[in-house]
Amino acid sequence: MTEIRMVDLRGQYLRLRGEIERGWGAVMESCRFINGPEVGELELALAEFTGARHVVTCGNGTDALRIALMALDLRPGDEVIVPAFSYAACAEVVCLAGLVPVPADVDSATFNITPQSAERAISPRTRVLMPVHLFGQPCDMEGIMALAGRYGLHVIEDNAQSLGARCRNSDGKAPFAGTLGTIGCTSFFPTKNLGCYGDGGAIFTNDDRLARRIRMIANHGQEEKYSHRVIGFNSRLDTLQAVVLNVKLPHLPDWNEARRRVAAMYSDSLAATEGITLPQAARGADHVWHQYTLRVAGNERDRLRQWLASRGVPTMVYYPMPLHMQEAYRHRMRMAGTPEVAERLAAEVLSLPMHTELTQNQIEYIAVTIKEFFATSGACPE
Ligand SMILES: *Cc1c(COP(=O)(O)O)cnc(C)c1O
Secondary structure, three states, X not given: OOOOOOOOOHHHHHHHHHHHHHHHHHHHHHOOOEOOHHHHHHHHHXXXXXXXXXXXXXXXXXXXXXXXXXXXXXXXXXXXXXXXXXXXXXXXXXXXXXXXXXXXXXXXXXXXXOHHHHHHOOOOOEEEEOOEOHHHOOOOHHHHHHHHHHHOOEEEEXXXXXXXXXXOOXXXXXXXXXXXXXXXXXXXXXXXXXXXXXXXXXEEEOOHHHHHHHHHHOEOOXXXXXXXXXXXXXXXXXXXXXXXXXXXXXXXXXXXXXHHHHHHHHHHHHOOOOOEEOOOOOOOOOOOOOOEEEEEOOOOHHHHHHHXXXXXXXXXXXXXXXHHHOHHHHOOOOOOOOOHHHHHHHHHEEEEOOOOOOOHHHHHHHHHHHHHHHHOHHHOOO
């Protein structure tokens, strides 16, 4: 059996390298490294793929979130509701914008905030909901948009982990995650479901006025050269990265399908294993399995992790600490109750290898090794 990797970017590269390197060659010849025509082509392709009216690419997913907040006419001290259990960028950009993050607890089955948990975090100063579609699964966007409508809030979707996942609405429509809020954001960090070969990000909106503003902010606040109308900064996607993404985007549906197959194999092989809870796809929602994340009961997570590592199975803990316990954000947040589920998840979650190159043999080996841990002395306290 070949070495098991947490992520494996090489297989896709080898399959697409001819096309990618031809595209790179053309950019090198033209020397249009910034804002080459490939960037505009990618923006159009992403708009067509997702159905979003406007797509603006930028330097990375964190910038995408930051630009989204800057585009919304918020005032210092306004509150933004973020998940307590998420990647740090969410709380970070809120603080950078002079705003106050308010953590909402997440659901233990989906790892996402819910309309109910978000509502409990609302105050008269709340202006924005920032749902994160974590690990590949969209939040209940119908519920979240209804909540936003009732309280007059903006919604910024952090879709860094769920590009290509569809929400299932009660009217039968299935719009893509990241296209439902006021603004959607994504990241093309190499390990995301659609990744480039460096940093990259994009912003989605159906609002013409906001799209213009977003484009200005990402380019020093200018629409025409040397006429600076708002405070912006420099956040652009390199032309070389746009080439990679233009080649990769058409494959995203197949790659997400390959991830679904991996997840289904894990779930079959690990069914009814005592000591772990398997991740669930919420009824109705698509799941594109950015991560396959177990919950390990009884304080055994770290020992299981070691057991697997010593048998050639890498794992990761996304995320070991909820945002409201992080030193950097702790004192900048307003707390609306203790996010108890987030705290429990931080102690229990364990993400297994997940990528498009995993073989059935590897998946079976990983499952058997996990079962052995619980069946043998591995599960006994030291
Ligand atoms: C990756 C990620 C980001 C940040 O994206 P970068 O491109 O690394 O800046 C933000 N939010 C979530 C949920 C992410 O997974």
